[in-house]
Structures are given as C-alpha cells and as structure tokens.
Amino acid sequence: MPDSLPLQSEFKVNPADNQTGYKSFQAGSFQFSRDEYFAHISWPGGQHTIPADSFMRSLMRDVAWGFFYGTVNFDPVFGTTNYYGEVDMFAGATNEAYKAVGRDYTERFKAEDLMQIFKEMVSDWTNEGYDPFAAPMETGQAWGVKNGDNDEAVTRQRVTAKRMVGLPGDTPLRSDESGYPVNRMFADVDQGEPEVHVEPGFENEVSGYNLFAYLSRSDVTWNPSVCSVVQESLFCPTSEEFTLPVEHGNDRCEWFCQLSDEIIWDIKDGNTGRNRAKVLMRAGDIACMPADIRHQGFSNKRSMLLVWENGSPKIPELIREGKAPNVAVKF
Amino acid sequence: MSQYETVFGAIDDFKTGGVIAIDDDPKNYVFSNVYEVAAKSAPWERVAVGKNFEYVIEAMRAEGTSAWYSCAHDEFALNMDDREVTVELLKLDDPDSLVDQESEGGHKLAGEPAGRKMGWVKLRRGHMALLPVGSAYRFVAEAPACVLIQTIQGPETIERWADICQSVPMSA
Numbered sequence: 001m002p003d004s005l006p007l008q009s010e011f012k013v014n015p016a017d018n019q020t021g022y023k024s025f026q027a028g029s030f031q032f033s034r035d036e037y038f039a040h041i042s043w044p045g046g047q048h049t050i051p052a053d054s055f056m057r058s059l060m061r062d063v064a065w066g067f068f069y070g071t072v073n074f075d076p077v078f079g080t081t082n083y084y085g086e087v088d089m090f091a092g093a094t095n096e097a098y099k100a101v102g103r104d105y106t107e108r109f110k111a112e113d114l115m116q117i118f119k120e121m122v123s124d125w126t127n128e129g130y131d132p133f134a135a136p137m138e139t140g141q142a143w144g145v146k147n148g149d150n151d152e153a154v155t156r157q158r159v160t161a162k163r164m165v166g167l168p169g170d171t172p173l174r175s176d177e178s179g180y181p182v183n184r185m186f187a188d189v190d191q192g193e194p195e196v197h198v199e200p201g202f203e204n205e206v207s208g209y210n211l212f213a214y215l216s217r218s219d220v221t222w223n224p225s226v227c228s229v230v231q232e233s234l235f236c237p238t239s240e241e242f243t244l245p246v247e248h249g250n251d252r253c254e255w256f257c258q259l260s261d262e263i264i265w266d267i268k269d270g271n272t273g274r275n276r277a278k279v280l281m282r283a284g285d286i287a288c289m290p291a292d293i294r295h296q297g298f299s300n301k302r303s304m305l306l307v308w309e310n311g312s313p314k315i316p317e318l319i320r321e322g323k324a325p326n327v328a329v330k331f
Numbered sequence: 332m333s334q335y336e337t338v339f340g341a342i343d344d345f346k347t348g349g350v351i352a353i354d355d356d357p358k359n360y361v362f363s364n365v366y367e368v369a370a371k372s373a374p375w376e377r378v379a380v381g382k383n384f385e386y387v388i389e390a391m392r393a394e395g396t397s398a399w400y401s402c403a404h405d406e407f408a409l410n411m412d413d414r415e416v417t418v419e420l421l422k423l424d425d426p427d428s429l430v431d432q433e434s435e436g437g438h439k440l441a442g443e444p445a446g447r448k449m450g451w452v453k454l455r456r457g458h459m460a461l462l463p464v465g466s467a468y469r470f471v472a473e474a475p476a477c478v479l480i481q482t483i484q485g486p487e488t489i490e491r492w493a494d495i496c497q498s499v500p501m502s503a
C-alpha cells in the first residue's frame with residue numbers, strides 16, 4: 001500500500017427518510033444518501049452528487065467484483081482502490097483539480113466492512129423492476145422514491161470457473177432451462193455445442209464448450225467472469241452493452257480481445273483523469289490497457305469482450321516499486 | 332429474423348480498429364488483430380498477441396494437420412473462425428520423458444508420442460477446448476482458421492510485436 005492510513009471502524013445505517021423512503025449510510029466519515037434522481041456523498045470538507053442510475057450501476061459492479069483490481073472510479077471524483085483485504089474510499093484522489101488544491105480526501109477500510117455497507121446500500125437503493133447489471137433498455141428505471149427491491153438481481157454471484165466452464169463439477173453451461181435465454185441482440189449467435197468424442201475414463205479432461213453461445217446468454221453487462229484458468233492467467237469474457245459504468249483504473253496491465261462487434265474505449269490518465277486516447281476495437285482486435293490509465297468502454301450493439309487478467313497478487317507492488325513496467329510489451 | 336447482426340471476424344474477413352491518440356503513444360496499447368496475425372502466419376506458428384508477465388495469448392494459424400504438442404500445465408484453445416478445427420488428445424504413457432514438468436508453454440514433440448487415445452473435440456467458431464496437462468494434442472484443420480491459445484510463454488511462442496502491432500496513431 002502506498003501510505004499508511006488508519007482503518008475506519010465507524011459504520012451506520014440510518015432509518016428510511018420520511019420523504020424518499022431510502023435509508024442513508026455512513027462509512028468512516030463518508031455519508032451517503034439518495035433521493036429521486038441522485039446519490040449524494042459528503043465527507044469532511046466536501047460533497048458530491050451523482051445521478052442515481054450511474055451511481056447504482058457503478059456500486060453494483062464494485063460490490064460484484066469485490067472492489068476488483070486497482071481503482072474503480074464511479075465518476076471523475078468518487079471511487080475505491082483495492083489493496084486486497086483493505087480498501088480506500090476516496091473523493092478527488094484521482095482528480096487533478098482536487099489534488100492540486102489539496103481537496104482530495106481518502107479513508108481506508110477493512111474490505112469486508114466496507115463491502116457490508118455497500119451491499120446494504122445497493123439492496124436498499126435498488127427498486128423493484130430495476131436491475132443495475134442490465135443494459136438500460138432491458139430494465140426498469142432507477143429513478144423515484146423507494147419502491148420495493150430487487151435483491152434477486154443485486155445478489156447475483158459472479159461466475160468464477162476453477163478450470164473451465166462446462167467441465168464436470170465446474171461452472172455449468174447456460175440454457176433456457178437454467179434461466180439464461182439468448183439475449184435479443186445475440187439471437188443470431190449459433191447455439192451448437194462442439195462435437196466431443198470421449199474414450200471411457202477421460203470424461204474430466206476431454207471437454208469443450210461454445211463460449212460465444214455462453215456469452216450470448218449472459219444476463220448481465222460489464223461483469224467479467226472467469227471462464228478458463230491457466231494458473232494466474234484468467235480469461236474473463238463478458239457481454240457489453242451501453243457503457244462500462246465505471247472508469248476502471250487497473251493496478252496492472254489488463255488485456256482486451258474483442259470477440260464480436262465493436263467497443264470504443266475512452267482512455268484517461270489513471271492519476272489525473274486527463275484524456276490520453278480513444279481505442280476503437282473491432283472483432284479480433286486485441287490490445288493492452290497500460291497499468292497507469294483508466295478506461296471506460298462504450299458498446300452500442302451488445303458485444304462480446306474477452307477481458308484477460310493476470311491475477312498474481314505480486315503485481316501491484318512490483319509496479320509501484322518500479323520493478324514492472326506500466327506497458328506489458330515494449331517493441 | 333434477428334433485428335441485430337452480430338459481427339464476428341474471420342481469417343479472410345476482418346476489419347480492424349485502432350488507437351486514436353490524444354496525448355499518447357499508440358505502442359503503449361500493443362494493438363493488433365488476431366485474424367490479421369493468423370492470416371500472415373505460416374501454418375501452426377503460435378504468435379504472441381497478448382503478454383502479461385509469463386502468460387501469453389497466442390494466435391495460431393491452423394491449416395492441415397499439426398505436429399503433436401504437450402505441456403506441463405493446462406492450456407486452452409479457442410477457435411475464432413467459422414471453420415472446423417479438430418483437437419485430438421492422447422494420454423501420455425510417460426509425460427515426464429517428453430516435457431520437463433517444471434517447464435512452461437506448449438512443446439512440440441517429435442513424431443507421434445506413446446499414449447492412449449483420449450478422444451477428440453471438433454471446434455467451430457467460439458468453441459473452446461481444454462488441452463489438459465499430462466496429455467499430448469494435435470490439431471486438424473481442412474481450411475485455414477485462427478485459433479487462440481491461452482498458455483504460458485514457451486519454446487513455441489513467437490514474438491514479432493513490431494510486425495503485428497500498430498505503431499502510428501490512427502486518425503479519427
């Protein structure tokens with residue numbers, strides 16, 4: 001971790017507001033409340049407002065990913081940085097203007113403590129019929145006063161295959177019967193499984209599955225899930241529609257291989273938020289996101305993206321110590 | 332009829348995007364296209380298109396019948412093309428004598444190794460197969476196809492980044 005900060009231990013869930021029906025929350029000295037259109041965050045010396053739909057989609061990813069790799073910027077001001085066991089919550093810490101005048105603010109938490117309050121928040125602030133994992137055209141509205149809940153959607157478990165999807169005892173394939181119909185934008189994707197011939201005794205090893213069909217049946221967007229594993233090399237394919245809700249500032253290199261259709265990525269500097277590049281990716285394009293940037297993707301037609309992560313716990317420290325480069329390959 | 336058309340690539344039909352720099356060097360993104368790499372490769376060349384420390388993604392041009400390979404860890408093959416590629420698997424009688432069990436990456440074997448037939452998997456577009464540790468595998472493809480291999484850098488991995496990657500900014 002870069003600097004030592006005390007672990008915050010104060011957490012509060014306040015009763016539902018008389019007007020909006022939503023609970024408000026406190027973690028350390030960060031306060032969270034929501035109303036019909038917005039999530040409001042305040043901390044000693046500052047406050048910030050994020051539209052409720054955007055906030056809920058980001059909060060949902062941060063929860064589902066367990067704070068993910070590195071920094072999850074909900075927007076240019078507010079976010080979290082994962083130190084794997086401990087996590088920083090910040091306002092302005094990755095924003096050039098806040099930093100320049102010393103108005104950035106960060107507190108550190110035990111990951112499980114902050115996760116607990118985030119889970120309660122995502123549950124309370126999600127209304128019936130709204131699914132923050134879904135593309136906006138495929139779900140209800142995030143807006144309005146408190147109206148029921150959608151805990152079935154917000155407590156989905158992220159898929160993590162141990163070896164490969166479809167192997168006996170590993171993550172199962174998706175089907176109509178198991179509640180994963182083909183998405184409307186992938187109706188033309190071939191659903192045939194590979195022909196497999198197994199000699200007796202090799203059922204656990206001779207195996208294949210249709211990854212593209214599997215992705216065509218994903219009920220979530222921008223939620224990479226582990227589908228095949230070579231030691232720390234994790235293939236995390238995902239289906240993408242509309243925008244990646246967060247600006248992801250990874251603490252290591254992260255690779256994308258576009259499997260279908262097209263995504264355009266907005267690339268900004270990880271520390272300052274200054275724009276650096278756009279990366280247009282079409283089917284078959286493969287590119288590395290350097291370790292010092294943040295990225296946010298836009299996908300009009302629902303697309304299939306292979307996110308490739310190196311899950312080694314040693315990497316962030318190597319990069320911080322300057323022992324590993326921000327760029328995966330020099331040529 | 333579907334209202335939406337899902338666009339996939341193929342070894343003989345792909346359209347690439349690129350890095351549109353604002354204040355950056357496109358080389359930082361190590362940008363290539365797996366179909367283009369396979370299209371320009373010799374049969375069975377395994378060209379690194381992604382690398383993260385020791386781990387690589389190789390793009391392989393499948394065409395004809397490959398040599399037999401083995402590996403001291405699992406690998407995975409993903410067919411990116413709409414042309415069939417068959418993976419044949421053998422359980423090796425003595426994997427240690429063929430590939431150092433401490434080694435990494437796919438190793439090409441000389442001739443057909445001794446072992447028992449495990450079976451085969453016929454991969455079409457988007458299909459993935461496990462290439463399990465302790466086995467030998469080979470590929471058969473009647474027409475050229477692009478296959479991605481999830482593995483660790485090894486003796487078969489070819490690095491030709493300057494040839495395959497974008498090095499000047501794309502215009503918007």
Ligand SMILES: [Fe+2]
Pocket residue numbers: 248250254295
């Ligand atoms: Fe990312």
